[in-house]
Amino acid sequence: MTANANHQALLDRIRTKRAKIGVIGLGYVGLPLAVEFARQGFDVSGFDVDEFKTGEINAGRSYIPDVSPAELSEVVKAGRLRGTTQMADLASMDVIDICVPTPLRKTKDPDLSYVVRAVEAVAATLRKGQLVILESTTYPGTTDEVVQPMLESRGFKADVDFFLAFSPERVDPGNQKFNTRNIPKVVGGVGTASTEAAARLYGSTVDTVVQVSSTRVAEMVKLLENTFRAVNIGMVNELALMCHKMDIDVWEVIDAAKTKPFGFMPFYPGPGLGGHCIPIDPFYLSWKARQNGFECRFIELAGSVNSAMPDFVVERVSEALNTARKSINGSRVHLIGVAYKKDVNDMRESPALDVLELLSKRGARVTYSDPYVPELRHGGHTLASIDLTAVLADAPDCAVICTDHGVFDYDALLKSDTLLVDTRNALKNHQSPRIFRL
Numbered sequence: 001m002t003a004n005a006n007h008q009a010l011l012d013r014i015r016t017k018r019a020k021i022g023v024i025g026l027g028y029v030g031l032p033l034a035v036e037f038a039r040q041g042f043d044v045s046g047f048d049v050d051e052f053k054t055g056e057i058n059a060g061r062s063y064i065p066d067v068s069p070a071e072l073s074e075v076v077k078a079g080r081l082r083g084t085t086q087m088a089d090l091a092s093m094d095v096i097d098i099c100v101p102t103p104l105r106k107t108k109d110p111d112l113s114y115v116v117r118a119v120e121a122v123a124a125t126l127r128k129g130q131l132v133i134l135e136s137t138t139y140p141g142t143t144d145e146v147v148q149p150m151l152e153s154r155g156f157k158a159d160v161d162f163f164l165a166f167s168p169e170r171v172d173p174g175n176q177k178f179n180t181r182n183i184p185k186v187v188g189g190v191g192t193a194s195t196e197a198a199a200r201l202y203g204s205t206v207d208t209v210v211q212v213s214s215t216r217v218a219e220m221v222k223l224l225e226n227t228f229r230a231v232n233i234g235m236v237n238e239l240a241l242m243c244h245k246m247d248i249d250v251w252e253v254i255d256a257a258k259t260k261p262f263g264f265m266p267f268y269p270g271p272g273l274g275g276h277c278i279p280i281d282p283f284y285l286s287w288k289a290r291q292n293g294f295e296c297r298f299i300e301l302a303g304s305v306n307s308a309m310p311d312f313v314v315e316r317v318s319e320a321l322n323t324a325r326k327s328i329n330g331s332r333v334h335l336i337g338v339a340y341k342k343d344v345n346d347m348r349e350s351p352a353l354d355v356l357e358l359l360s361k362r363g364a365r366v367t368y369s370d371p372y373v374p375e376l377r378h379g380g381h382t383l384a385s386i387d388l389t390a391v392l393a394d395a396p397d398c399a400v401i402c403t404d405h406g407v408f409d410y411d412a413l414l415k416s417d418t419l420l421v422d423t424r425n426a427l428k429n430h431q432s433p434r435i436f437r438l
């Protein structure tokens with residue numbers, strides 16, 4: 001087939017939904033995407049190195065809260081989705097979507113090792129006419145500087161023999177309104193043929209596709225979005241510290257400010273950043289900027305304000321205990337919610353872990369309740385979640401709301417005698433000398 005014929009054949013297979021789609025990495029991003037492609041009628045194979053995950057998929061069981069077990073088992077039973085650890089099967093895919101982790105090293109440098117391993121597997125069986133899309137969040141230049149040369153080392157030319165694009169994933173775990181289908185998808189290819197193929201693919205599955213001129217622009221879009229959040233959260237966290245000194249209720253300030261119908265968007269203070277994205281992605285950008293001789297001052301400043309928030313939470317615990325003539329040392333402090341955000345089970349980078357660590361170091365006896373996280377292992381601690389009602393009956397010295405899950409019985413909390421440190425304004429509208437807000 002000529003280069004153009006490769007492209008045309010791929011577009012036809014996408015249009016008629018005969019394209020076989022492989023999703024590499026079946027986590028928070030990859031599994032919802034794989035299920036959505038399958039629901040739209042594509043034949044989908046999910047590739048993962050984790051046998052547990054592929055086994056669960058084949059048994060029709062979902063391990064990601066945003067993926068409904070009914071939807072998953074429906075597409076598995078219909079034979080449109082299967083999980084596999086056999087990377088050699090990538091050879092028969094028309095489209096390969098890479099959704100593997102992109103963490104930071106201890107030095108806060110990007111760790112591309114998962115991406116590199118996944119791309120090695122793709123390169124090993126690459127054939128003409130395949131479309132490869134990277135979805136993992138990463139620094140601008142990863143697709144054309146790292147992925148493209150690895151794939152071209154097979155002797156094929158990108159945008160001619162095979163097609164290569166970047167499309168950032170914007171999934172927001174726990175969000176009831178926006179999901180894989182109705183979040184607009186940005187795509188940028190290494191050339192026009194690649195952009196077109198990727199846009200056609202997503203166009204058949206998501207409501208809105210936004211095409212950009214290059215993979216670098218698409219990579220940068222995701223980093224702008226997440227840096228925007230990290231910086232604004234840093235700004236509002238600093239405002240919370242400032243308001244505390246000035247004896248002003250920062251939550252009331254934000255609620256009033258957000259009545260402005262234009263030019264303002266509310267961000268809220270909290271115990272610190274969590275999750276796999278906001279605490280990490282901006283450092284992918286600052287690392288790459290530094291390679292180009294540019295220092296990202298906003299990112300560094302927001303990072304230092306946000307990472308100091310757990311210390312402020314502990315300071316509030318100390319202030320609360322002080323009113324009862326108690327010290328952190330020897331007190332029983334109960335954490336309410338430990339996942340990094342409301343109504344999810346994701347513990348990655350959760351600031352509750354820092355709060356736990358800091359309180360333990362100061363001699364507190366720490367327990368926790370989180371129905372989404374039955375067990376917690378961190379830095380030598382192994383704790384089991386305790387039922388909140390049972391804990392309150394036993395009156396801990398202080399309880400700290402780290403995550404405002406909807407399932408918690410806040411009324412019971414208000415009726416108890418326990419000192420309450422509320423890092424999320426979950427007890428909004430309740431004034432009491434027992435309640436200590438950020």
Ligand SMILES: NC(=O)c1ccc[n+]([C@@H]2O[C@H](COP(=O)([O-])OP(=O)(O)OC[C@H]3O[C@@H](n4cnc5c(N)ncnc54)[C@H](O)[C@@H]3O)[C@@H](O)[C@H]2O)c1
Pocket residue numbers: 024025026027028029030047048049050053099100101102114117118135136137138169170171172173276277
């Ligand atoms: N979680 C989010 O909310 C979110 C949102 C937007 C973007 N992202 C980005 O998407 C990417 C994936 O994040 P996630 O949250 O889905 O991660 P995750 O850890 O939930 O899932 C990643 C999966 O990849 C698998 N994996 C790792 N190496 C592999 C390999 N070589 N071959 C096959 N499978 C492999 C892991 O076993 C795991 O199941 C990251 O770059 C992340 O920054 C995440």
